Amino acid sequence: MKMERPKTRIQQKNTRTILDAALDVFSQHGFRGTTLDQIAQAAGLSKPNLLYYFPSKEAIHDALLMELMDTWVDPLRHIGEDGHPVEEIVAYVLRKLEMSRDYPRESRLFANEIVQGAPRILDQIEGPLRDLVNEKAEVIRGWIAAGELAEVDPHHLIFSIWSTTQHYADFDVQVRGILRPEGDAHFNDAAQFLEALYRRTLTPR
Amino acid sequence: MKMERPKTRIQQKNTRTILDAALDVFSQHGFRGTTLDQIAQAAGLSKPNLLYYFPSKEAIHDALLMELMDTWVDPLRHIGEDGHPVEEIVAYVLRKLEMSRDYPRESRLFANEIVQGAPRILDQIEGPLRDLVNEKAEVIRGWIAAGELAEVDPHHLIFSIWSTTQHYADFDVQVRGILRPEGDAHFNDAAQFLEALYRRTLTPR
């Protein structure tokens, strides 16, 4: 009988193990900086065994990126569904900051890819992401026109939110090197700062 | 006769050519993603010739990083030398944004290094950079105490400035993919947005 996804238990488990190990390594060393042996060791599997589950190193990387693009941009979709404009955006900022704290590997994988010219996801950026951002920019423009939000450029507002929040994941070593925080304590200060930053900027006078 | 730096004209020229070409390649592909052949081709020299001027690939990379660390953090040093606090910080923001526009390669080289754990410059970060940031944080705290600046966490203020400005260099492809700007036109909008962002946040009420 032909199933759509004939995955066995072992396949499910090992595919997950590999992707998780690969996320570790790719996010730390970038695509070219990562070797199959590193992934294999991190996953506790042999190199040929990796290639039994994925046809190539690039396939592993691509699988991670695709999985990522789905979930990473997701919070942006929920902007403007209810509530007060300023609260909506502040909530988005805090949600993004939480993601930097809880999923730094994903953030760094993304950062590595973009910094190096996004060779593998440029289509996604110029297509679906661009459309989504433009759509949300319109929502924000509507709020501004209604006097519910201070006048700001919506696109650059979104960029600034992305950069300030993802900074805590992507530049983690720098932040920690300067603050020497205990654990993730500094994320609370960051949340407080960013909330004030955007509240003051966005609240209409 | 023994000179301190016996550099000939040819040495001067070729060293510069190599470093410039290497900056191109390293900033786009990261350290491990870059090959000596790529640098050689970009520089218009042969691979062994590179290694006549630099003992290794890592030496080229290190030379770039050292040169960079000197100049990259420099604008921060000039904060608090004169003028009104809010203006000082706004000027710093705009200066950093200009640097992202005019020296995106340097910014990306730095970003690549940090994202991947800053293996080669961690000492610089935890030492001199940390000290400088703490020093400027004290200056900002002084301004706040004097009522010349709104109450904000100085460290996170600095982080936010770094991230928002460098974003336009490091995530250039993403920004361009979404905005589809002509040339560097969007930098003016970014400057306007960031100036408003920090002016509203920092001006005491």
Add this chain to the structure above:
DNA sequence: AAAGAGTTTGACCAAACGGTCAGGAACACG
């Protein structure tokens, strides 16, 4: 328990890589 599908691995390969080296070419200088 036997068969067949699914899983794992050691041994291997070709290409790419960072780096070496002997010797030749270009240059500076008396």
Add this chain to the structure above:
DNA sequence: CGTGTTCCTGACCGTTTGGTCAAACTCTTT
């Protein structure tokens, strides 16, 4: 012009890397 120094290159080397493959092992199913 000659000679010593600086500059440059083709050929080469050992290692690393992504990937292959036949053979062996294991798990499920009947």
